[in-house]
Amino acid sequence: MLTSEGEQVDNYYMYTSAVVYRLLHKEETRIKRNDIDVIVMVTEDVADWKLRGLHNLGAIIKRVNKITLDIKNINERWRNCYTKLRMFGMTEYDTIIYLDADLYIKKNVDELFDLANDIRNTTGRNDFFGAVTDSPIKINYNNRERKGMLNAGIMILTPEIALYNDLIELAPKIELYDKRFMEQGLLSYYYSDTNNLFNRTRYHLDPRYNAQWLSDSVFNEYYDKVYIIHQKLGNTEHAKSKQVQKDIFNSIVEWMSFANNEKIDISYD
Known part of the structure; x- marks a missing residue:
């Protein structure tokens, strides 16, 4: 999902483009199946030249209207996050894997679609x-089904109109959930590990698919094990790995080289 406003190049446009590049073109990470679309949800403020750039990479552009709530004292970076809820109504798809833009994809993740299908077949639920x-990855890795708030950076879901309507109805009722975490708080309430008010089940995805806070102190222990690392460039997060920062930087340079059809030589150091 891209909600960047204005004409300037911004981090999230670069993150999104690098993710699309790795999903569609990078040999070790690209999608191998022919029944999977790569979609970028974009809001009305995204500049046309950014849409063209993503389209030229092979992404399907899906325009959606923002979902905004009047919530005070929120992190400005998260103000458009409720717009993620739009995908829960995209019933033209059997399964959606949602990926935040600030992810570094290390390995192919096609198998996640099979996981969703296998669980549906096993449980008999649609x-x-x-x-x-x-x-953090260290805590999650050692306790694979640890209860608590989910991380909405990677989600696997079956779209459904009734589900979408539930979420849209619940979103303004900020007294019910932890509004500080926006849609993440809402989804943690809806897919609760403890009370199951809405007859919905939450599958605890293996933390290797969303390695959070992979700092230098645990880098050697987990780096080769994980499929996707959740981390931003710059100083917006405290616990981060210098090597992962370099990986993210280099993935952006690779996308730029591919998009411009010429090798761009920029060193992280």
Whole structure:
């Protein structure tokens, strides 16, 4: 999902483009199946030249209207996050894997579609929702089904109109959930590990698919094990790995080289 306003190049446009590049063109990470679309949800403020750039990479552009709520004292970076809820109504798809823009994809993740299908077949339920608990990789890896708030950076879901309507109805009722975490708080309430008020089940996705806070102190232990690392460039997060910062930087340079059809030589150091 891209909600960047204005004409300037911004981090999230670069993150999104690098993710699309790795999903569609990078040999070790690209999608191998022919029944998977790569979609970028974009809001009305995204500049046309950014849409053209993403389209030229092979992404399907899906325009959606923002979902905004009047919530005070929120992190400005998260103000458009409720717009993620739009995908829960995209019933033209059997399964959606949602990926935040600020992800570094290390390995192919086609198998996540099979996981959703296998669980549906095993449980006999038509719905499926999977996510990793919001916690550092070290804690999650050693406690694979740790209860608590989910992390909405990677989600696997079955779209459904009734589900979408539930979420849209519940979103303004900020007294029910932890509004500080926006849609993440809402989804953690809806897919609760403890009370199951809405007859929905939450599958605890293996933390290797959303490695959070992979700092230098645990880098050697987990780097080769994980499929996707959740981390931003710059100083917006405290616990981060210098090597992962370099990986993210280099993935952006690779996308730029591919998009411009010429090698761009920029060193992280």
